[in-house]
Amino acid sequence: MSSVSVPGAVLDVDVQGDDGPAVVVLHGLTSSRRRDALLGLDVAARVPGVRLLRYDARGHGRSTGRTVVDEYTWPRLADDLEHVIESFFPGEQVHGLGGSMGTATLLHAALRDPARFASLTLMIPPTAWASRRAKAAEYEASARLVESSGVDAFVALAADAVPPPATHGRPDTVPDVDETLLPTVLRGAARSDLPSTAALATLDVPTQLLAWTDDPAHPLSTARTLHDLWPSSSLVVATTPDDVRAWSALLAEHVHRHDVAVRAGS
Template identity: 45%
Template structure:
């Protein structure tokens, strides 16, 4: 993401300090010498597991500039224990429903009186879906990026996470990182820079076990969601299988699915999201 001036904010919720950045549409216009355009409708983004805002920016995967240019006020935040946010080594703090509570608390802190657009990648996708199921009236549109393994494919992932937590506690973080580096990467992101996990070593086992206890909401609950939804997936990634994305697309009432097979496809996601957020409703 091209860096624009941002305003950092912080608030406390359930024993943690959560840090967020506000990117306004006027950040784009100011760069272009067009003056201050004010604040646009609110869109909130939740990042993937073990990452952070800064980590995703270093990876260079997602370009949010088109979303800003389309008039959205974008809030990106560091999940509990990730990046600049704090967190305790408590497994239940890192389940999807618990992280959804953090997202809803952020909306309260921001004073969001109208429904907001919510976007989330991987772990953030689970966060957004659980928040939408719990409080559907708080959201207008959903953007689900690289939906994680879920339902029938979740058990193997959960087992791997529990083994990873045990490895860290027995042999240290470096042993776990070595195993991660040895695993094959999806071809579509094979050349993306690898970044170390942002949760601190003492918290990592709790994060892993919390995610192991997580799953996406049940299909009947997802089917009841009324929100227009854009699903952005990529191919050949066992951790984010197309089966999840396709099941979501088949289950949600108003869903569009797009699958990236090249880096150019991923680079176009920002423009695709901007078009989706500004199109007339169904």
């Protein structure tokens, strides 16, 4: 394990592999590397022949953070991502894989510096644009719930939701965020949104979208809108756990295909 210091936090980082394309993995809100593994979302762990960098976002998992709401907004998380990439893969193009909040972080970073990314794989894109307003209010309400009743009340509330069919059989987990930080982390998400569709339409990075059905927090509408913005992108929709397990092979093919293209063009 390694770590990297960014303003206001120390990020816990894991790098594996000595050769091959550089792949940087980002998890979702309230998750971590450990929790993604429990949930079966560590799809990059099963991809051979790459240099794999995974890290816990600020305030999540083994990374530290402060109770400063703006430090958990998606543009600020993109700042962290840029620092991590330059610290471990200086001057290199990388392949980005992100789920939910990780997708948002990648998109903010890629718009700033598209040449830094050889490819993007965006898993379960979150609510965005018109659908983000209601989700932001939900996050604010959840932050107040944690403050008034504790994290157990927040977990119990989440347990009432019907899980997407593609996640059937996954174990119960709890947020991998310290209870003292969780309200701040949630409020940072509430203040965040994807870049505008007009801005995203200018992005020219090979992209595949991996989505699933029946999840109000990760509506298929976001993935479809992104797919429509990028005519050369691909969209794969999972409806079963087996479909999700197949994402590792899709990631491997996407990374190695576009790494070959990058090398051929250099």
